[in-house]
Each structure stands twice: as C-alpha cells, then as structure tokens.
Amino acid sequence: MPFIDIGADSPLYNAGNALSELTFPENTVNFNITDGTYYQTDNLNIDLISPVTVLDGYNSNEFSLKSRFRWTQQTLEEQLSKDTTIIIKTTNFAPRYVRNNERTYIPSDHLSLNENGVDTNERGRKEVENLIGKNIFDFPKPTSLVKYLLYITTFFNKDALALDFFAGSGTTADAVMQLNAEDGGNRRFIVATLDEETSENSEARKAGYTTIDQISRERIRRAAEKIDDTSGFRALKVDSTGLKEDVFKTAGELDQVDLLEDIDNHSDNRSDYDLLYDVLVDSALEYNRPITIDTMNDEQIIKYDYFGELSGVVCYFGENLTDELTRQIATLKPLIAAFKESTFDKSAQKVNVMEQFRIISPDTKVKVI
Secondary structure (H helix, E strand, O other): OOOEEOOOOEEOEOOOOOOEEEEEOOOOEEEOOOOEEEOOOOOOOOEEOOOEEEEOOEEOOOEEEEEOEOOOHHHHHHHHHOOOEEEEOOOOOOEEEEOOOOOOEEOOOOOOHHHHOOOOHHHHHHHHHHHHOOOOOOOOOOHHHHHHHHHHHOOOOOOOEEEEOOOOOOHHHHHHHHHHHHHOOOOEEEEOOOOOEOOOOOHHHHOOOOEHHHHHHHHHHHHHHHOOOOOOOOOOOOOOOOEOOOOOOOHHHOOOOOHHHHHOOEOOOOOHHHHHHHHHHHOOOOOOOOEEEEEEOOEEEEEEOOOOOOOOEEEEOOOOOOHHHHHHHHHHOOOEEEEOHHHOOOHHHHHHHHHHHHHHOOOOEEEEO
C-alpha cells in the first residue's frame, strides 16, 4: 500500500520571528557536512555565535546560533528530550527538525490493484461467496478497499476504533481483522445495520438468513475463523423497553384495585443479560468487556469485566438471596453489585444487603433494578 513521501523535516528558521539564540548541547545535531571546526556560516540570516566541531556527523561540543527561530531554548530542550532530531545539511547552518515517528505522506489519487492493491467489487463478491455462499449479498465492497482506507487513516494509531453505520455484509469488520493480523495492530470496530429482511425468494433466505444483520454476523464469524482471530465480537440489538407495555398510564387510567400491580412497572420476561445491560447503560460502562458465569451457594452469578477488588460488575438476579450468598458476593468487593428488585420480598431485606456491603465492601456501589 504505497504512499508518496513528501519529506519529514521542517525548518527552525522563521523570518517573521524576533532574533534569538539557541544553544545546542553536545552530540544533539546531525550534520551533513565535512567533519571539521567551523567559525562562521554561509548564511546572512544565521550567525554562529561560538565555534563548533563536527566529528562523525555530530557536534562534538556545545554551540550557539543566532537567528529568527520559531522555537525558544525551552522548546528546543523539550523536543530533544522527546528524541526529536535536529539536522544541519549545509554550511548555511540552517537547522531543521524531525519529530520522532512523525512523517507526512500523500496517498495516491487513484484506487487500483496496481497502484495501491485495491480490487474491484467483483473481488468483493467472490470474498463473500467464499465465506458464506453464492449470491447471498448484492454488491459487497472488496476488503482491499476498506483495508486501504483504514491503513492510511490509522497509520499512526493502530489502536483506532472504526465505526461503520452501514455494515451490510460486514466488510469493514473483516478488513479491520485482516489489517490487524498483517501489522500487529489492535484496531477495533463497531458496525451497525438495520435488521432489514431478505427477499422471500433470495439465495440469502434459502440459506437461512432472514435479515441482513444475520449475514453480517456470520461473515464476521467466518472471516475471523479464517485468519485465526480469537478476539471475538459482541452482537447487540436495539430492543423494546424493559418496562411493561401498559406502564405509561394517565392518572384517569389508574384505579385503587390495580395500583399495587402498577408500582412494579418492569417487564417480567427480561433475561439476566437484559438486566446486566440495563446496569451497564445506567453505569455508563463499555459493552465489550468479558462476561463470565460463576456459581456461589448453588446460585448463578454473572461477573462482568471482574478481575479483582474494585473492578467490574457482579450480578445476582435469582430469587434465593440468602445472607451467606450476600456475604460471599460482598467479599468479592466489585466496583458494582447488582440485584433484581423482585428478589426482595420486604424492604428490610434490601436494607440488610446494603448493610452487609457497608461492612464488608464499603466502596462497592450497590444497585437494585
């Protein structure tokens, strides 16, 4: 994936600045002139204040220049501490600088197989065909195109996050995984798509894909397997609210008989994972951390991104919360402990849980949903 290198060094001289002096410590300037001792410059705009001896391409002594520099002495010293390279190419003694790992490139104006390895949509079709079957998705983009765009935009940030709101067949996710495998990057992806239904008589429907998002997920799974990418991914969907459908009632629709039932407005069919993600949303936590299922006192608990004290979330959404189970969960000392409201028959039970956490793990935030 070639670039055109337009050079890396920049001048320290700036005609609009006031005159100032810069002192360069020993062995901090790379010279491209003959070794020897110099007493003056060939540049009317730059004065050599003190002699400098060049030995093996570097200044063997401290020396000073006077000119209209864009940097102060403090900036020069800060840049040198960051491994910025100072270069003097001629006896004009015009210093230039190259910041560490900073280079400027212009990508090619043309996208082609010969120019930058970008293939056609025909290749994209064959890629999907090889992974999940013929005619499953119309006009998929080739991974080489997305991979090239990712390469030039994440060249200096291999931990970047790629966001694609039109996931389609999952080309962006595939390209991210391939590029990471090639250059050792740690890029991540978020891809989103509508759960648009496939056509009744389409090859996709015949293959068992009823919606586009199913194609995306399967392509990502198979693409990861093909290159032995074991990092995994998590699929989420926008679902209906976790509240009962009739929860939004006006005062005139309420009556005394049904009032107690209307107090608990959460849906009864929420899964443990629904509840967990309610906690994550409420706590503004990321959704892509590890989830493990554990057992305590023969009861299932969920650990989310838990790796020791004051980390992650530990949830119990069962109906048999005993004092012993509460103590065991509190002993884990998670950042957040979450329970289900219906677990508690009486408010005194909820107070008891809060008190046990106050004693055993006071820094844990206890949530009841």
